[in-house]
Amino acid sequence: MPKKEYPLQQLSHFLPPGSFEMVAAYLHSYKVHLSITRERRTVLGDYRHAHQDRNHRISVNGNLNPYAFLITLIHELAHLVTFEKFGNRVLSHGKEWKQVYRSLLENFLGKQLFPADVEQALLRSLHDLPASSCADEPLMRVLRNHDHPDERGTLVEEIQEGALFAIEGGRMFRKGKKLRKRYQCKELATGKLYLFSGLYEVYPAGNEVA
Known part of the structure; x- marks a missing residue:
């Protein structure tokens, strides 16, 4: 780095x-x-x-x-x-x-x-x-x-449930329900589930991803 x-x-x-x-x-x-x-x-x-x-x-x-x-x-x-x-x-x-x-x-x-x-x-x-x-x-x-x-970027917690977002590198996810302190989100390409902090900055679908 x-x-x-x-x-x-x-x-x-x-x-x-x-x-x-x-x-x-x-x-x-x-x-x-x-x-x-x-x-x-x-x-x-x-x-x-x-x-x-x-x-x-x-x-x-x-x-x-x-x-x-x-x-x-x-x-x-x-x-x-x-x-x-x-x-x-x-x-x-x-x-x-x-x-x-x-x-x-x-x-x-x-x-x-x-x-x-x-x-x-x-x-x-x-x-x-x-x-x-x-x-x-x-x-x-x-x-x-x-x-x-x-x-200020867009936070996971600011995106509506069910909406799509991307992270750096272009991987796309659909936001799911909040489980305790984190949000369960599904990666579109693999179907795998990941937990995201609500404070993680992402790119809402339609925005350009670096």
């Missing part, structure tokens, strides 16, 4: 106002090699621990709005700090990581770095932190309100 290197000062363009100095302090302290990558549908960020002569490496999707970018970066920094403390002896999203992630998040709250709705969603999520920001649907819905209107 192509990644682009930015001078550290330019990182401020991706972050909420007032957060750069705090973020830069963590990056300097842990000698992080930070890359900004284009959109990845399955992950918002990634962490690779230091190895031999390579520094800790973090990548974050560059298409995220500033608040989602900062939250994703904190998520990956929590992996780094957890590795520094415990190495590979703990689960990647276990209780140790959750404790570190909660502690890092709390350092950024109460400083007017996030809009009130995002801050409230983060405070609620602190009680039961998910393994992925994508899995925190209430937070993702709030963060989506701060995307640029032209950059």
